[in-house]
Structures are given as structure tokens and as C-alpha cells.
Amino acid sequence: MVSAKIELHVHLEGAIRPATLLEIARRNGEVLPADTVEGLEALYRFTDFRHFLSVWRMTTNCLRTADDFRRVVVNYAQEAREHGAVYLEAIFSPAERVETHAIDWDEMFTGYTEGAVEAQERFGVAVRFTPDLYRGCPVDLAEECARVSVRYRDRGIVGLGIGGDERRSTLAPYGKAIRIAQEGGLAFVPHAGEVGGPECVREALDLGAVRLRHGIRAVEEPGLLEEIAGRGVVLDVCPTSNLRTGVVEDIAAHPLPLLHAAGVRCSVNTDDPAMFGTDLGQEHDLAARFGVTADHAYAAGLAGALCEDAVLTRLQESARSV
Numbered sequence: 073m074v075s076a077k078i079e080l081h082v083h084l085e086g087a088i089r090p091a092t093l094l095e096i097a098r099r100n101g102e103v104l105p106a107d108t109v110e111g112l113e114a115l116y117r118f119t120d121f122r123h124f125l126s127v128w129r130m131t132t133n134c135l136r137t138a139d140d141f142r143r144v145v146v147n148y149a150q151e152a153r154e155h156g157a158v159y160l161e162a163i164f165s166p167a168e169r170v171e172t173h174a175i176d177w178d179e180m181f182t183g184y185t186e187g188a189v190e191a192q193e194r195f196g197v198a199v200r201f202t203p204d205l206y207r208g209c210p211v212d213l214a215e216e217c218a219r220v221s222v223r224y225r226d227r228g229i230v231g232l233g234i235g236g237d238e239r240r241s242t243l244a245p246y247g248k249a250i251r252i253a254q255e256g257g258l259a260f261v262p263h264a265g266e267v268g269g270p271e272c273v274r275e276a277l278d279l280g281a282v283r284l285r286h287g288i289r290a291v292e293e294p295g296l297l298e299e300i301a302g303r304g305v306v307l308d309v310c311p312t313s314n315l316r317t318g319v320v321e322d323i324a325a326h327p328l329p330l331l332h333a334a335g336v337r338c339s340v341n342t343d344d345p346a347m348f349g350t351d352l353g354q355e356h357d358l359a360a361r362f363g364v365t366a367d368h369a370y371a372a373g374l375a376g377a378l379c380e381d382a383v384l385t386r387l388q389e390s391a392r393s394v
């Protein structure tokens with residue numbers, strides 16, 4: 073029997089298994105630098121974080137139609153369910169698709185949110201979404217993304233995030249986009265403290281972040297760590313991702329045990345499972361070796377989840393089943 077799991081940090085574009093990505097790319101006439109599963113896997117050996125982001129952007133630009141987006145959600149929900157997932161808070165990055173291929177916002181938001189309906193019906197997995205802006209994204213595009221996200225609030229959009237390279241831009245240019253989302257009832261859930269240091273975590277908290285994606289570099293500043301633990305801010309920890317992007321040099325040196333020991337609530341996540349060669353079960357096995365048991369991870373997931381109360385109540389009950 074697998075334990076029930078909550079995943080709060082998975083990029084849907086990075087969850088597409090190589091064979092499916094190749095099929096989607098072929099259908100959409102997109103040429104990738106590799107046309108075999110082995111070739112794609114080789115492409116996924118990243119030299120550093122920047123290299124990872126460039127490969128991520130290239131492969132994820134294969135997605136075009138509402139049906140592509142729908143399918144990506146359904147496939148990942150099915151996979152995650154096999155590892156015990158009962159709730160997914162999934163990320164997708166619409167702004168890049170608009171910018172590079174002029175994909176229509178509604179094509180993406182409709183495809184993804186209809187995929188969530190199907191995932192619930194077929195696999196009993198509740199899926200909610202937090203679209204991601206990216207650091208360096210043109211400000212007007214970011215604000216438009218925030219407005220569209222608010223418009224889809226009744227269809228499962230629960231937050232707005234921002235990803236990409238923290239060294240490229242502070243959050244300051246996105247203040248208005250963040251406010252549009254917050255005033256529209258969405259939570260702000262940025263990536264911070266992944267490649268960026270404690271100052272990036274501090275900036276995110278000052279702008280009202282309710283949860284931190286990664287946040288692991290908070291360990292470098294004891295006062296900040298204490299504040300995060302004290303306020304019960306959940307960190308979405310993705311151990312294999314950090315190793316594969318070179319953010320941590322050695323898995324044995326991952327900050328997860330330190331965060332856990334400091335009383336920080338850590339959810340356990342895959343990030344971009346297909347690109348990092350991992351899955352939800354593997355990340356939980358790894359976390360357990362660091363002292364974060366399935367129960368700890370589930371409790372953190374529950375504390376961090378942004379879904380409505382009716383779903384939260386169901387998730388509280390699921391902790392005892394599956």
C-alpha cells in the first residue's frame with residue numbers, strides 16, 4: 073500500500089515523459105535537438121541551472137493546443153496517483169508560450185483546467201493550479217497573465233507564482249502583477265531561495281508570499297530560518313531537482329535535514345520529474361532518508377495547500393486512507 077501524498081510543486085511542462093513529448097513535438101511540427109527517448113534523456117543532463125532553464129524552455133515550447141495542455145495534466149495525474157497522490161498543485165508557464173508562439177491565453181487555461189476536471193473524474197486526484205511568471209518576463213505580459221489567472225479563479229487557479237533565474241531580476245518589476253493576483257483572491261507563491269540567497273527569500277516574504285518554492289537557501293541565515301519556522305511558512309522542497317540543476321553539489325549536503333530540524337514545514341516534490349528522471353515516490357523515499365517521513369510531508373502539504381475548504385477536509389480524511 074502506498075501512502076497518501078500531496079504534491080505542491082510540479083511544473084506540468086517538465087512532467088511530460090520523453091515518448092509523449094516527442095509525439096507532441098512531431099504533431100506540432102516542432103523540431104527538437106533529439107528525436108529519440110535516449111536522445112532526450114541525454115539532453116536532460118544539465119551542466120548548471122542556466123543550462124537547465126534553456127533546455128526547459130526549448131522542450132516546453134512544443135506545446136500548442138488545448139488538447140496538448142489537457143493531456144499533460146491528465147497524464148501526470150495518472151502517474152502521480154500510482155504513487156499515492158490525492159492532491160496536486162500544478163504549475164504551468166503561460167507567459168512564455170504567449171511570448172514565443174503567440175498561443176492564446178484561453179487555449180492554455182481552458183486546456184489545463186479541463187484536464188483537472190478529467191483528472192478528478194478518472195483518477196480521483198484533485199488538481200489546482202498556480203501559473204508561473206518568469207524573472208525577466210516583460211512587465212505588461214506579467215500583468216496580463218495575472219488578470220487571466222484571476223479570471224480563471226472559479227476553475228481551479230489558486231495562486232500566481234514566478235520562476236526562472238533569481239539572479240536575472242528582483243521581484244520589484246512585478247509588484248503590480250502580484251497585487252492584481254492578490255486583490256483578485258489568488259495567493260502569491262514565488263520561487264525564491266533556490267539559486268538566489270536569503271535576500272531573495274526575504275523579498276518574497278515582504279511581497280506577501282504565502283509559501284516558498286524551494287526556499288532552501290534560507291538555511292544560510294539563522295534569523296530568517298527561525299522566522300519561517302515560527303510563521304509556519306511551508307517550503308516546497310524538491311531534492312533531486314536541486315542536485316540535477318547543480319544548486320546543491322551533493323545530495324548528502326542537501327539542506328532538507330537542517331530545515332526539518334529547525335522546525336520548518338517541508339512539502340516533498342518532483343519539480344520537473346521527466347527532466348530530472350524522478351517521480352513522486354522516489355522523492356518521498358529520499359526525503360524519508362533525511363528524516364522527513366510520509367506523515368511529515370503530508371502534513372506540510374496540507375498546511376501549504378491553497379485549495380478550498382471542501383477539498384482540504386477531504387484531504388484531511390485521505391491522510392488515513394489510500
Ligand SMILES: O=c1[nH]cnc2c1ncn2[C@@H]1O[C@H](CO)[C@@H](O)[C@H]1O
Binds near residue numbers: 083128129164234344
Ligand atoms: O526548478 C525550476 N526553477 C525555476 N524555474 C523553473 C524550474 N522548473 C521550471 N521552471 C520554469 O522555467 C521558466 C523560466 O523561463 C519559468 O516559467 C519557470 O516556471
